[in-house]
Amino acid sequence: MGTEALGRLAEERVDHRFKGLPPDAHGRTVRELAAERRNLFTAEGGFTTPLLVLSAERLAHNLALMESYTARHGLAFAPHGKTSMAPQLFHRQIEHGAWGITLAVPHQVRVAREFGIQRVFLANELVDAPALRWIAAELAADPGFRFVCYVDSVRGVELMDTALRGAARPVDVVVELGAGEGARTGVRSAADARAVAEAVGRTDTLRLVGVAGYEAQVPDADPARVRAWLRHLVALAAEFDKDGRFAGAGEIVVSAGGSEWFDAVAEVFAEVPALSLPVLKLLRSGAYVSHDDVHYRRLTPFNRVPEEGALEPAFRLWAQVVSRPSATEAFVNAGKRDAAYDLDLPVAQVVRGDDGTERPAAGIEVTALSDQHLWLRTDSGADLRVGDWVGFGLSHPCTVFDKWQLIPVAEADGTVVDYIRTCF
Secondary structure, three states, X not given: OHHHHHHHHHOXXXXXXXXXXXXXXXXXXXXXXXXXXXXXXXXXXXXXXXXXXXXXXXHHHHHHHHHHHHHHOOOEEOOEHHHOOOHHHHHHHHHOOOOOXXXXXXXXXXXXXXXXXXXXXXXXXXXOHXXXXXXXXXXXXXXXXXXXXXXXXXXXXXXXXXHHOOOOOOEEEEEEEOOOOOOOOOEOOHHHHHHHHHHHHOOOOXXXXXXXXXXXHOOOOOHHHHHHHHHHHHHHHHHHHHOOOOOOOOOEEEEEOOOOOHHHHHHHHOOOOOOOOOEEEEEOOOHHHOOOOXXXXXXXXXXXXXXXXXXXXXXXXXXXXXXXXXXXXXXXXXXXXXXXXXXXXXXXXXXXXXXXXXXXXXXEEEEEEOOOOEEEEEOOOOOOOOOOEEEEEOOOHHHOHHHOOEEEEEOOOOEEEEEEEOOO
């Protein structure tokens, strides 16, 4: 099913839905266009701006780096698919050793299943009755499908149980431990965790298989606080195991790990004691696949452990200067519809002139975004003219991918070798 669905993506016709693609590509299939290996910057049959591009080399580097990192630390890996919602990348992640894919909401699970993903970790409590019945049908139809989701309330357990009555297979659940008062979801105390686990134990429709949480929500997070919370999570798993709450589970899932603290997760998960069943130490970091130029570049754990390697920002947004009203102002034709802006503004990196030469974007700063413009402040001596292309680094991949339906993947010389289809 997955291979056939990926094939259908390649046979999709290029048309008006896809920003930035060469106008004369209209009507070709994505496969045909990729085979032409067009260059981003050629005038004849060229791409239009604004244009988001993924680096082929950097994408491959990031996939390989996290594969080696998780293997070295004995971690299973279920990268968060909500970052890209790109089935082609899901499959590349699995080819690079991922156990499965983490997702957040039912629609995302439907996308994953359409493209043949066999293991899904839903990092959310699921109380939507139609979605639960669909999950139950998927589990009944496919014995190889593994699905795990959060529970964090007795009420949630009761709603799930009601929706799943008569299901052929129980749904595997993990108790979500909250990161502290004022944090996001999850039980706030060990007593609440026990109450939720007991509620699961009273059902025939759910099976408790572990514990999980999200350490980036720890208030005033620092290495010591994050490690302390992770040890609390591990202790909760050991307590549940001692109390016999994982009977019939097959393995015990202990899961954490966004893209800011996976070094702490690796350290603490290495301390997990021997339990009555094998332990699946499941990391869920997702932003690594493209990394970024601001937020995660600043916060990546590889800054703390440089000997382990370094992720590389794989996105670049190209836009064209359409107005230069003064020596200190310029405007390009990309804006909120094209670039993430929820955490940081884009960063001007390189300018490409009409002669094809590139130069650093010295003295150029993004100060604001309109719907279809980036506002640039320029030093009086900045070398920038109407018609120049400006390449921008971006922050927060989760809100970059969702603005683009079809993203060229280009080699360092600008040759486009593939296209990534997103399914938001």
